Amino acid sequence: MARTPSNMLPLGTPAPDFRLPDTVSGRQVSLEELKGRKGTVIMFLCNHCPFVKHVNSELVRLAGDYMARGIRFVGISSNDVENYPEDHPDLMKKTAVREGYPFPYLYDETQETARKYDAACTPDFYLFDRELSLFYRGQLDDSRPGNGIPVTGKDLENALQCLLSGRPAPDPQKPSLGCNIKWKEGSL
Template identity: 70%
Template sequence: MSRTPSNMLPLGTTAPNFKLLDTVSGKMLSLAELKSDKATVIMFICNHCPFVKHIDDGIVALAKDYQSKGVSFIAISSNDIENYPQDSPDLMKVEAEKVGYTFPYLYDETQEVAKAYQAACTPDFYLFDAELKCVYRGQLDDSRPGNGQPVTGKDLRSALDCVLNNKGVDSEQRPSLGCNIKWKVS
């Protein structure tokens, strides 16, 4: 298991636009279609990463708790499927249905979206406010495979609560840690 930290996109950055294949519905979906007028969470994940598998249930619980409050959740996989076929769109759909994702699971075939967001690892989390300005980026919580910490989502939950209550999000944020995004070899 590699242990790659987030690059920590500068706070205040406007969310880069995209239009990607939703592996569950088979439709091309854009950020403009998926964003919320309250808050939008974008997460870079993949099927095979043990760091993602470790928090999958926590991601599902978080989304269920906050979608009812008007928050939009979007998952994106940007891994090179030639060398990591377990992350292919067909298997992404299977994984989303198995785990119970209640949000789109998009495939970034060109990896341009991951580059635009400066995503480095899976999982990598970003929270954007109503104006699509980055107010949080980094970890879900302190839990990692094997460290004995419970998956609570406390870091992202705290940031979401601040946004929903019109309070500033603490700028002291911890990077996520996970498997590196599997970049294509040019």
């Protein structure tokens, strides 16, 4: 497993807009359509990454708990499906259904959205406030496959609590760690 950290986009950065296909509904959706009343969590995910598989159930729990509080969650996969066919949109839909994702799982075929967010790894997490200004970016928690630390979502959940209660963003914010995004050949 490659261990690639987040690039840590500067706090306050406006959320880059996108319009991408949702692999579950088949509809093209935009950030404007998906944003939450109180905040939006953008997650760069993929099907095959052991780091994502390790946290899938916690992502489902967090989304289920916070969507009712005005926070929307959005999953995006930007991996090169030619060289990583297990991340193909048809299989993304199967993963979303199997895992019970309560959020859209979008496919970024051109990888333009990942570049705009300066995404580096899967999973990579970004929490934006109601004005779509970056409030938190970094890890879900300290758990990684094989390190024996339970998956709790504590870092992202703390950031969500801070946002909802009007407290300042958590400091420090630790980068996420996961598999590198699988960039298309010659695209870097």
